[in-house]
Amino acid sequence: MGRETYLVALLLIPFGGQALAAEPSVARQNEIRHLVLQDCGSCHGMSMAGGLGLPLLPEALRDKPKDSLVATILHGRPGTAMPPWKPFLTESEAEWIVDLLLKGQF
Amino acid sequence: MRVLATLFAAFFLLQGCASTSLRGTGDLGVVIERATGSVQVIDTTQRSSLGQIAGLGDLSHASVNFSRDERYAYVFGRDGGLTKIDLLQMRIVKRVVQAGNSIGGAISQDGKLIAVANYEPGGVKIFDSTSLELVADIPAVAENGKASKVIGLVDVPGNQFVFSLFEAGEIWLVDVRNPGKPLVTKFRNVGKEPYDAMITADGRFYLAGLFGEDGLAMLDLWDPQAGIKRVMDGYGRGQEKLPVYKMPHLEGWAATGNELLVPAVGRHEVLVIGQKEWKESGRIAVHGQPVFVVARPDNRQVWVNFAFPNNDTVQVIDVASRTIVKTLKPGKGVLHMEFTPRGEQVWVSLRDENRVEIYDSASFAKVGEIRADSPSGIFLTPRAHRTGL
Numbered sequence: 001m002g003r004e005t006y007l008v009a010l011l012l013i014p015f016g017g018q019a020l021a022a023e024p025s026v027a028r029q030n031e032i033r034h035l036v037l038q039d040c041g042s043c044h045g046m047s048m049a050g051g052l053g054l055p056l057l058p059e060a061l062r063d064k065p066k067d068s069l070v071a072t073i074l075h076g077r078p079g080t081a082m083p084p085w086k087p088f089l090t091e092s093e094a095e096w097i098v099d100l101l102l103k104g105q106f
Numbered sequence: 107m108r109v110l111a112t113l114f115a116a117f118f119l120l121q122g123c124a125s126t127s128l129r130g131t132g133d134l135g136v137v138i139e140r141a142t143g144s145v146q147v148i149d150t151t152q153r154s155s156l157g158q159i160a161g162l163g164d165l166s167h168a169s170v171n172f173s174r175d176e177r178y179a180y181v182f183g184r185d186g187g188l189t190k191i192d193l194l195q196m197r198i199v200k201r202v203v204q205a206g207n208s209i210g211g212a213i214s215q216d217g218k219l220i221a222v223a224n225y226e227p228g229g230v231k232i233f234d235s236t237s238l239e240l241v242a243d244i245p246a247v248a249e250n251g252k253a254s255k256v257i258g259l260v261d262v263p264g265n266q267f268v269f270s271l272f273e274a275g276e277i278w279l280v281d282v283r284n285p286g287k288p289l290v291t292k293f294r295n296v297g298k299e300p301y302d303a304m305i306t307a308d309g310r311f312y313l314a315g316l317f318g319e320d321g322l323a324m325l326d327l328w329d330p331q332a333g334i335k336r337v338m339d340g341y342g343r344g345q346e347k348l349p350v351y352k353m354p355h356l357e358g359w360a361a362t363g364n365e366l367l368v369p370a371v372g373r374h375e376v377l378v379i380g381q382k383e384w385k386e387s388g389r390i391a392v393h394g395q396p397v398f399v400v401a402r403p404d405n406r407q408v409w410v411n412f413a414f415p416n417n418d419t420v421q422v423i424d425v426a427s428r429t430i431v432k433t434l435k436p437g438k439g440v441l442h443m444e445f446t447p448r449g450e451q452v453w454v455s456l457r458d459e460n461r462v463e464i465y466d467s468a469s470f471a472k473v474g475e476i477r478a479d480s481p482s483g484i485f486l487t488p489r490a491h492r493t494g495l
Contacts, residue, residue: 037141038439038457039414042352045184046141046166050207051225052255052272052301052353076349081301081317083349088415 022092032093036106043081048106052081058104069098131176134193135444135486137455137462138168138181139479145170145181146478147193150446150453150486153464153474157196163187163203168483169210172490173235174217179485180235182211188222190238193487200238204231212261212495219285221267223259230256230269232282241285248274249294258303258314258356260494262327270300270314270323277303277314277325277334296323296334302356305494306366311381313337315356317371324384337384338377347372350395352413360401360408362425367408369396376410376423390428393419398442401425402467403449409467411440411454420454422470432470436463444484455481 024032037046043053054060061069073094076084085094100106133151144160162168164185171180178199181189186205191198206226213220213235220233229245246254246269254271261267267280277296281289298318305312312325320342324335354369365387366379374394380387394416401408408423417440422432439457445467446452454463455478462481464474489495 034458039351041166045164045207047164047184049164049184051167051184051209052257081299081350081353083351 022096024093024096028093029096032089032097033106035088036097036100048101048104056101056106058102061098061102066095066098066102069101070094073097129194131193131487132447133487134176135453135484136170136179136181136191136193137453137476137478137481138165138170138483138485140165140168140457140482141480143183144479145179145191146476146481147196148453148462148476148484150451153451153476155476155478159191159196159198161198162189162191162201165482167209170483170485170489171211171213171220171495172485172487173213174490176487176490179487180211180213180220182208182222184208186224186226188220188233188238202233202238204233204240205229209255209257210259212259212267213490214261214267214282215263215265215493219265219282221259221261221269221280221282223256223269225255228253228255228271228273230259230267230280232267232285232288242282242288244278244280244288244290246271246274246278248276250274257301260303260305260312262305262312263309263493266327268303268305268312268325268327270296270303272299272301275300275318277312277323279325279327279330291330293325293334297321297336301353301371304356306361306381307493309493313356313366313368315354315368315371317353320371322368322379335384338379338386341370341377341386341389342373345373348374348395350413351415352395352397352417354395354397354399354413360399360405362401362405362408365425367399367401367423367425369399369410371395376408378428388428390423390430392423392430393421393433400443400445402445402452403447407431407467409443409452411443417441434465434470436472437461441482442484444486446486447488453484453486455484457482 045051048056074086076082135148137146143162147156163183167184179191186208187203189201205224208224211222220235232242246256254273259269277293279291297316300314301317303314314323321339322337360367376390378388394412410421420434424431437456437459441457442455444453
């Protein structure tokens with residue numbers, strides 16, 4: 001409970017002048033967290049430290065534009081093993097994932 | 107009266123200890139609990155869990171090999187941890203964190219060496235199987251000076267190991283008859299991005315699946331001088347690939363004697379390769395992107411599970427007719443299937459349902475289940491005697 005409160009507080013603090021993603025419902029958040037940990041995690045590691053896929057820890061992503069991270073999630077990266085997740089995630093959900101990844105909250 | 111009851115209880119407890127202190131391990135195995143870094147020791151005769159061992163680190167990807175006496179399991183974890191556990195005493199014997207990120211390993215033909223394939227830093231480390239002391243370190247640095255992730259590590263006859271370099275597209279054969287001085291033979295330009303590999307049961311043919319192109323790279327260990335042969339080139343026939351939401355695993359490739367059944371990459375098909383000509387002899391349309399394609403030990407059936415979002419399904423292929431004879435929907439997150447040594451049961455892990463289900467492979471009836479926390483890989487001790495593992 002305490003952790004969720006903290007999370008919401010963090011999301012409300014704007015950073016870098018970028019708009020923050022609209023938050024999915026709590027139930028959907030749980031589904032997405034599960035997807036990121038289990039299904040993204042099958043290549044990127046459950047701790048996001050990398051596997052066959054690149055690490056998704058904040059220090060690995062910080063220098064990359066947020067737009068391109070969102071685009072990578074939605075459309076994949078042709079020529080690599082990264083598939084498009086657009087059939088399963090909306091754009092704002094992908095943005096929400098990127099926000100959390102940048103904060104190391106997976 | 108209470109004292110008497112306590113005495114009786116103590117007596118039966120002692121009896122219990124005595125009767126469990128001597129037992130074989132041939133019907134035991136290990137289930138990985140990927141989210142909690144623990145394993146359960148299972149008994150396939152009783153169809154039960156004997157207990158849990160915790161403290162194995164990050165097991166979000168893990169694999170297991172066994173000592174030749176089938177008493178010890180070596181668990182390779184995502185965090186580079188190599189943990190030796192005692193299945194009888196149900197405890198960790200030794201644990202070393204030997205790299206930043208590892209993918210799997212193999213035990214040598216003589217049982218004395220454990221080789222571990224690493225992603226970070228890429229390479230293979232070889233350990234003494236008793237003490238887990240480092241014996242040799244083989245960095246996977248390709249011709250261009252870049253390090254590669256190592257995948258598809260297997261042992262082969264002659265106390266050798268074979269593995270593939272993902273980025274470099276190379277296959278290396280390592281002779282460890284003199285363990286401290288490994289002799290490495292390198293095969294270059296085998297194809298783009300070998301992502302996993304398998305060895306046929308006789309230890310003769312090493313096949314690496316390629317992610318970056320349609321095809322497989324094959325090494326005949328009876329004639330390594332002949333070099334790499336390409337198999338099934340262009341099986342996608344130029345058609346656009348479907349997205350792959352989980353990498354297929356080739357360790358479980360089904361070799362049915364004359365044929366290999368392998369998962370296609372980016373296609374919802376199982377490919378059939380005739381082993382005589384090493385050419386495609388058919389393909390079987392299946393429910394999704396296949397992940398594990400596992401033959402029942404009698405080679406009459408092949409069981410297949412699938413990548414997200416089709417990972418709630420298992421299909422059974424009848425090898426003779428190449429048709430799907432059963433589609434099961436055990437639940438969410440089917441990650442792995444393991445047959446008992448003679449194939450009468452198959453154990454199926456359901457990650458999102460927190461259970462492992464046991465099926466009768468003839469009737470397809472569910473005959474049992476055990477609870478487990480986010481179960482993934484299931485590894486039974488007879489793997490100790492299979493070349494490659």
